[in-house]
Amino acid sequence: MLIYFVRRVALTVPTFLALMFLTFVAIRLVPGDPVEVRVGEHGMSPERLAFFRHELGLDQPVWKQFFDYVWKLMHGDFGVSLATQQKVLSEFFTLFPATLELAFFAMLFAVAVGVPAGAIAAVKRGSLFDQALMTVSLFGYSMPIFWWGLLLIMFVSVRLGLLPVSGRIDLINYYFDQPTGFMTVDALMSGQPGAFIDALRHLVLPAIVLGTVPLGVIARMTRSSMLEVLSEDYVRTARAKGLPPSRVIGVHALRNALLPVVTVIGLSVSGLMAGAVLTETIFSWPGVGKWLIESIGRRDYPALQGGVMLVSAVVISVNLLVDLIYGAIDPRIRHGR
C-alpha cells in the first residue's frame, strides 16, 4: 500500500511542472501584456511603458521569468495580483470556499439523483423509465451550461418567482460576518432567522446547473455498472437464498456497482471546476472560476498562473484521493493486478 501511495504521489510532480509551464507560456501567447491592456485613448509614452514593464519583470527573457516564477513558487510565494495588488494566495482563499460550496452541492445533487435513477433504470431495464432516463441523461450530458442556467433563471426565478436570480444571499435582508466563507455555515452561525434557508435557496439553481453534466454521467455509469453486477453469480445466489429484492439490489448489487461510480465522481471534479467558470458567471457566484476568467482579460499573469496552479492542485489531490480510496476498497488495484 505504501509503495502504491508513494508511486501515485510521485506521479503528480511532473503533472504539476507541465501545468506550470503550459499556463506560463499560454498566457504570454495572448496578444497584449498587462501594461498594454491598461492603456486607453491617451496612449502611454514609451518611457512609461518601459518603466512599468521593467517593474513587472516583463523586460526579462521569458525563460528567466519562468525560472524566477518557479523559484518563488517553490518558496510558497504565489506573487501579487497586478489588478488588485493583493496576494494571489489570499485572493484565492477568499474565493475558494464559494466554489467549494457550490461544487459540493452540485455533486450532492448529481449523486443523490443520479445513483438511484441509474439503479432503478438498470433494474427495470428496457422499461419506459429506463429509456426516458437514458434520453434525459444524454441531454444533461450535452447541455450547454450557459443556456441551461439562463433558461432556469428566466423560468424559475423571473417567471415563477420561486427562487432568487443570483448571488449567495439576500443582500437587503441579511448581513453577517463570514468567518468560514461557506455561506450556509456562516448563515447558520449568524443566528439570523431565515438566513440559512435563504443561503440554500440561492444554492438550488446553480447547483442544479453545475450538477447536470455529472448527473448524466453518474446515472449512465450507475446503470451500466449495475447491469453488469446484476448478471453476476453472487446476485443470482442471493436471490436464490430467498433474500428480499430490496436487499439483493440495495446491498449486494448496488454496493459493488458503485465502485466504478466512485472513479467517475473523482474524474467529474475537474469537469466541475471547468463548469464552475460558466456557472459562477451566470449566477454572479463569487468563486475562483469567475476570478480566473477576469484575470485572463486583464492579463493578470500572477493571478492567472497562481489560480490555475491552485485549482489544479485541488483537482489532482481529489483524483489522488479517489485513487487511494479505490485502492483501499478494491484490493486488485493496489496489488497491480
Add this chain to the structure above:
Amino acid sequence: MKTITLAGLGLAAVLAGAGAASAKTLVYCSEGSPENFTPSINTTGTSFDAARPVYNRLTEFKRGTTEVVPGLAESWDITDGGKTITFHLRKGVKFHSLKDFKPTRDFNADDVLWSFNRQWKPDHPYYKVSGGKYDYFSDMDMPALLDSVEKTDDYTVVMKLKTPNVAILANLAMDFMAIGSAEYADFLLKKGMPEQFDQAPVGTGPFSFVAYQKDSVIRYKANRDYYGEKPLVDDLVFAITPDATARYAKLKAGECHVNAYPRPADLAEMEKDPALKVIHASGLNVLFWAFDVAKPPLDKKEVRQALAMSIDRDAIMKDVFLGAGEKATTLIPPTMWSFDDKIPDVPYDPEKAKALLAAAGVQTPLEIDLWYQPVSRPYNPNGKRIGEMMQADLAKIGVNAKLVTYEWGEYRKRAQGGEDMTAQLGWTGDNGDPDNFFFLDSCVNGKPINNNIPKWCNAEFNDLLVKARVVSDQAERAKLYQRMQEIEHDEQPELLVAHSIVYESMRSNVTGYKQSPLGTHAFEGVDLQ
C-alpha cells in the same frame, strides 16, 4: 415515505424563503469588482463608481451635468492671469469612521496636500503603496501643469500653475483627485498596514464604507453628517453581477433597483415593462474618420467634404450601433456645455460628393487607404464593419479605399505618427471640459500634437483654444468653443461619425436618479418610493 415527506417539506421551506424587516436599502447591480477603493491608482469606471459614494473632491460635477461646482472647496479665486488659484475650503466637514478608526479632527488643508502629494511626490510615504501607478494624474498632465500646491492656513490652499489653464478646475472634479484623510493614512502607516488605505476607504462623501466581499457585494451606509445633498436611503448595496443578462433578470425580479449597462438587445423589452424604466444620454465620447491634410488631394477642403458626404452614417447607426449611437455634428457630445446646436449635420449626398471631387480636379478612381480600429471601443462597436460600409459607400463616388489595420497599440502609434491617409479613431472624454475634446485638433508652435490625427493646423482654431484656457467665465468660454465648432465644421479635417448612446435601466419606483454625461453612477439624492 416519511423521508420523502420530510424532504418535500424541506424543499417547500427552501422555495418559500423567509423575509425580514429592513431599513431602506438601495441595491445597484454593478458590473464587476473594483480593483481597490482609491481612484488615483485606478483606471476603470467600475473602480471609480465603487469609491465615489465615499469621497469628495475640491470641485465637483453638478449631478447629471459636466458643470463644475464647489465641493470641498467652497470657493476659489483665480489671479495672476490664470496662473494662481486660491481655494477656500469648507469648514466643519467630518470624515467617516470605521471599526478601528475614529477621526479626531475635521477635514482641512492637510488632507488636500496629502491627496496631491501621494500622486505627485516620489518621496511621499504612500507614493509606492499598492503599486504606485497614478495613470490619471499623469494622463491629465498634472505634473506638467502644477508648479506648487501649498497651504497658507488650515482652510486655504494656493495652487500655482506653470501655464494658465482653467480647465484644471474640471480635472480637480475627476475621481482621481478624491480627497482622502491624512489622519487615517498616518494611523495606518503607524500600524504598518498602509495598503489598508486602498481597501477600506475613509472619506467625507454621502455614504461611508461598511464592507466589501470580492466579486460579491460592497456595502455602504448613509453619512448623516454629509454637507451636501443628503442621501435618502439608509443603506447602499452594490450587488456585483458581471453578466448583463443576469443583471436584467435581477432587475426584473426586484433583486436590484438600478442596473448598470443593460444590453442594447434587451432595451425594447425593458421599455415595455411597466415595472421598469429606461433612460439614456449621449456618451462622453466621439468616433471620427480623420483625413490627413498633409496628403494630397486631402489638402483640399472640397475633397475632404466630398469624402465626408459620401458616407451613409444612418446605415452605420442602424447596422453597427444597433440604436446605441447617434450621428455626431461636432467633436463634443450634445450634453456638454458649449455644444453648438446650430452646426448642421453633414448630409449623405453621393451626387454632390462626385460634383465636389470633379470641381476640385480629382481624377477618379481615386486610391486612398482607410484604417479601421482593430478593437471595439464604447464609441466604435465594430471598426471593421464600419470600415467595410465606408469602403462600399466610397466606391459609389469612384474612390477605392484599401482597408488597413494593425494591433491596437501599434495602430494608435502609427496613426499618431501620420502614416495613414484616412483613419478611424475616437476619444473618450475625461473631465467634461470642452478643452479635453478640442485639444485633439490642436497644434503647438505650428506643429500638430500627437493626438491630432488629421495633422490639421488652423491658426484661428488654435488661438481660440489657448484663449479659452485663461478665461474664467464659462459663458465667455462657451462662445469661443462655439466659434471653434464652426471652423471645424467648415474645414472638415475629419468626418465626425458618432457619439455612443448610454442606456441605464431601473425599477419604476426609483426616484431622483440622474444619469451622468460622464458615464459615472452616483446615488445621493436617489430614493425608493
